[in-house]
Amino acid sequence: MPELGACLVRLERATRTYDAGDLRVAALAEIDLSIQSGELVAIAGASGSGKSTALNILGTLDRPTSGRYFLDGEPVEGLDDSELARIRNRKIGFVFQGFHLLERSSALENVELPMIYAGVAPRERRHRAEAALERVGLAGRMHHRPGQLSGGQQQRVAIARAVVNAPLLLLADEPTGALDSATTQEVLALFSELNQQGTTIIIVTHDPNVAAHTRRVITFRDGHILSDSAHPPTVLLLTAEPPAPAVSSAVLVRHDRSLA
Numbered sequence: 001m002p003e004l005g006a007c008l009v010r011l012e013r014a015t016r017t018y019d020a021g022d023l024r025v026a027a028l029a030e031i032d033l034s035i036q037s038g039e040l041v042a043i044a045g046a047s048g049s050g051k052s053t054a055l056n057i058l059g060t061l062d063r064p065t066s067g068r069y070f071l072d073g074e075p076v077e078g079l080d081d082s083e084l085a086r087i088r089n090r091k092i093g094f095v096f097q098g099f100h101l102l103e104r105s106s107a108l109e110n111v112e113l114p115m116i117y118a119g120v121a122p123r124e125r126r127h128r129a130e131a132a133l134e135r136v137g138l139a140g141r142m143h144h145r146p147g148q149l150s151g152g153q154q155q156r157v158a159i160a161r162a163v164v165n166a167p168l169l170l171l172a173d174e175p176t177g178a179l180d181s182a183t184t185q186e187v188l189a190l191f192s193e194l195n196q197q198g199t200t201i202i203i204v205t206h207d208p209n210v211a212a213h214t215r216r217v218i219t220f221r222d223g224h225i226l227s228d229s230a231h232p233p234t235v236l237l238l239t240a241e242p243p244a245p246a247v248s249s250a251v252l253v254r255h256d257r258s259l260a
Helices: 051-058 081-091 107-117 122-135 151-163 181-196
Strands: 007-020 023-036 040-044 066-071 092-096 169-173 200-205 216-221 224-230
Touching: 007 051, 007 200, 023 051, 023 200, 023 224, 040 051, 040 181, 051 066, 051 169, 051 200, 081 092, 092 151, 107 122, 107 151, 122 151, 151 181, 181 200
Parallel strands: 040 200, 040 216, 092 169, 169 200
Antiparallel strands: 007 023, 007 066, 216 224
16 A cells, blocks of 8 residues: 555535526535545445536536635635646546547557647657556557557556656546446556555546445535545456457547646
8 A cells, every 4th residue: 555645635615506497406515525645535426426526626627616625735726727727737637437539549649648738848758658558558559549449458548648747646537437347357456556656546436346446435425425434445456458359449539638
């Protein structure tokens, strides 16, 4: 288990409300939450529990209606859109259920993309992208396009892209939702390995089996934190991925520059 550091994420009485006709719905209701550097955390709950709203606020994709959000000691809820985009690029990595890869770009080019927005020089970009893909076990598939990769391989590319700028925080939104059970185990083992190397990871999931692979589970219900418990994670070993046939169907996804 990595040594835990200072508080990285802190919500203070964070509330997020939405107007639905004449009603005001509280997706989050005065949440207090702290996560230390080096933790591996699951945010769990059923659909509509508030977990996705919490993820959006933690990722600076949304702002609390009231309350405070501190990331790495800095209050961020009042920053403008350009400042939030800069924080996302430099401090936060994102992994999504749908991969969000550029279909016409190679794995290497997809991983390079956040560094383009960060202003990293081309030679350094290439070197870091190659190292990130090697780190997730895809050294032999760097020049494959997403349509030539299995679902598990595509998610590994997405993870490499998320960590290539060495973010302080990695947010994963249902990262195994589109994967079969065997590939899910491989991806969870990769998250565990990244956490052992010091990356702070928050996984949003509705699946208790996924949550069991983390060290702390925060369960949401109706916009409130129902429980917050620490436990030893299920241990997985990351093994080399066997060669997989190229898939013939490709899903076209859109890349949002603000997430780079």
